[in-house]
Amino acid sequence: MKFFSMHNNACVCLTGRATRRLLLSVVIVCSLSGFLRAEDTVELTTGATARGKVRSYAGSSVVIEVKIGDRTIQRRYPKSRVKVLTINGRRIDMNSKTPARTATAEQGRMDRSREEVLAEIDRLGKTPPDWYESTPLNYPKTLDLAWPMPAPKGWNSSKNVGQFLWDRINPNSGKWREGVRFMHYVLSENKDRATQKRAMRSLGSMYHNLLQDHARSAFWFRQSGLEGELSQYPQAGIFLADGYAKLGSKMMALETLAKMKRRPYLAIKLLGDLGETKAAVHMAEQFSKTGKATTSFLYAGDACRVAGELEEAEKYYRKAIASIPEKEASKPHRKRDKARAEASIAAVRFYSLDPKKVRDGTYKASSIGYEGPVHVEVVVASQRIESVKVTQHREKQYYSSLTDTPRKIVSRQGVAGIDATSSATITSEAIINATAKALAGGLQ
Numbered sequence: 001m002k003f004f005s006m007h008n009n010a011c012v013c014l015t016g017r018a019t020r021r022l023l024l025s026v027v028i029v030c031s032l033s034g035f036l037r038a039e040d041t042v043e044l045t046t047g048a049t050a051r052g053k054v055r056s057y058a059g060s061s062v063v064i065e066v067k068i069g070d071r072t073i074q075r076r077y078p079k080s081r082v083k084v085l086t087i088n089g090r091r092i093d094m095n096s097k098t099p100a101r102t103a104t105a106e107q108g109r110m111d112r113s114r115e116e117v118l119a120e121i122d123r124l125g126k127t128p129p130d131w132y133e134s135t136p137l138n139y140p141k142t143l144d145l146a147w148p149m150p151a152p153k154g155w156n157s158s159k160n161v162g163q164f165l166w167d168r169i170n171p172n173s174g175k176w177r178e179g180v181r182f183m184h185y186v187l188s189e190n191k192d193r194a195t196q197k198r199a200m201r202s203l204g205s206m207y208h209n210l211l212q213d214h215a216r217s218a219f220w221f222r223q224s225g226l227e228g229e230l231s232q233y234p235q236a237g238i239f240l241a242d243g244y245a246k247l248g249s250k251m252m253a254l255e256t257l258a259k260m261k262r263r264p265y266l267a268i269k270l271l272g273d274l275g276e277t278k279a280a281v282h283m284a285e286q287f288s289k290t291g292k293a294t295t296s297f298l299y300a301g302d303a304c305r306v307a308g309e310l311e312e313a314e315k316y317y318r319k320a321i322a323s324i325p326e327k328e329a330s331k332p333h334r335k336r337d338k339a340r341a342e343a344s345i346a347a348v349r350f351y352s353l354d355p356k357k358v359r360d361g362t363y364k365a366s367s368i369g370y371e372g373p374v375h376v377e378v379v380v381a382s383q384r385i386e387s388v389k390v391t392q393h394r395e396k397q398y399y400s401s402l403t404d405t406p407r408k409i410v411s412r413q414g415v416a417g418i419d420a421t422s423s424a425t426i427t428s429e430a431i432i433n434a435t436a437k438a439l440a441g442g443l444q
Helices: 017-023 114-125 161-169 173-189 193-209 214-223 234-246 250-259 266-273 277-288 293-306 310-322 332-348 401-412 425-440
Strands: 005-007 010-012 040-044 049-056 061-068 071-078 082-087 090-093 361-368 373-381 384-392
Touching: 040 061, 049 071, 114 214, 114 250, 161 173, 161 193, 173 193, 193 214, 193 234, 214 234, 234 250, 234 266, 250 266, 266 277, 266 293, 277 293, 277 310, 293 310, 293 332, 310 332, 332 361, 332 425, 361 425, 373 425, 384 401, 384 425, 401 425
Parallel strands: none
Antiparallel strands: 005 010, 040 049, 040 082, 049 061, 061 071, 082 090, 361 373, 373 384
16 A cells, blocks of 8 residues: 655655545555554553543543543543553653653643654654544535635635635534544645645644644644745744644744744734743734734733733733724724723632632633623532533634633633633633633632
């Protein structure tokens, strides 16, 4: 069996259509000679072992996704019951005092070497996700897979690939894996280098925004040649830099930012998330002079919030409100910006709230998102946040924020220092503010 190989940095099909269809039952990768499939394992102190995919081991518990028959379920084990984790072939002794080499930014490690990070990107990028084979290739046959650019006039998500992703994949989390599989298919069906690069960048964004699979995201961004085109695709560059940070390398994230001659607003957020608060605020101040002061100050406030500088955060939220021109105050996006800033001001005094001061119970609150209020339900039991759930919303491009932000809050047992989900900052911010308000409702 032949596979795909690299030629002049492009994926070139070396097979006929029949073999290509067979290859599409896994994932299209470059320079591939075979697939590796290693299960993660959770070995308990009792000697029992669970096999599947470890989804989280931050905080006080380990979450592993296992398959039972046709069903996929998540099992949660207290860390006190876990003896050894094996993740992507690496063994982690949970009783060891030595930091695990696989720890990432979420577990507090940001000093992984370039070699470590690139090796992980290369290894995972060349293997299919564990869900790939069981995910159907599902798309409208009316789509023009040549994906012409610029797109023909008139919005048509039944014909244009990008509009199909925006309208039908992004707002439907149950279709995210189908969307990724479809984009691999688009890559395999095109020999035009420009279209291949577009598909690769889309894969990078989808793995980052939808699935938070940062190694595969970085792999496809790098395959597309993004690092040499950061000025042309600055938002994708931010996603790549964020991925490097999530994989545990602050250095690589900052280096990527430094290479960008043009930086979008998300660069302010990323600097704040990386702990570079002064640089984030300075960039926001510079952006504010370009006529985009409101957005700049909102990002500056968020950077200060993540750093725990709550008085500074409130100051910038107030500056955001003050920066809205009176003649534009009635415009929908201005109303939303004001409501966001007001919600953050109302919640800021509760950001450092300790769950131990909250009575056991279920608390509900909401805060303004992009399309409207985002409602959450927070359960507190035995002086701990047991769960945070988004119960109602009208968001469309929410990406992974609806699960990612609640998971972070439960893992860290509060909203202090929680960074918003990249590419869905407004929705994520709403979840953080609503959670703070909900916890405040149970103060003893």
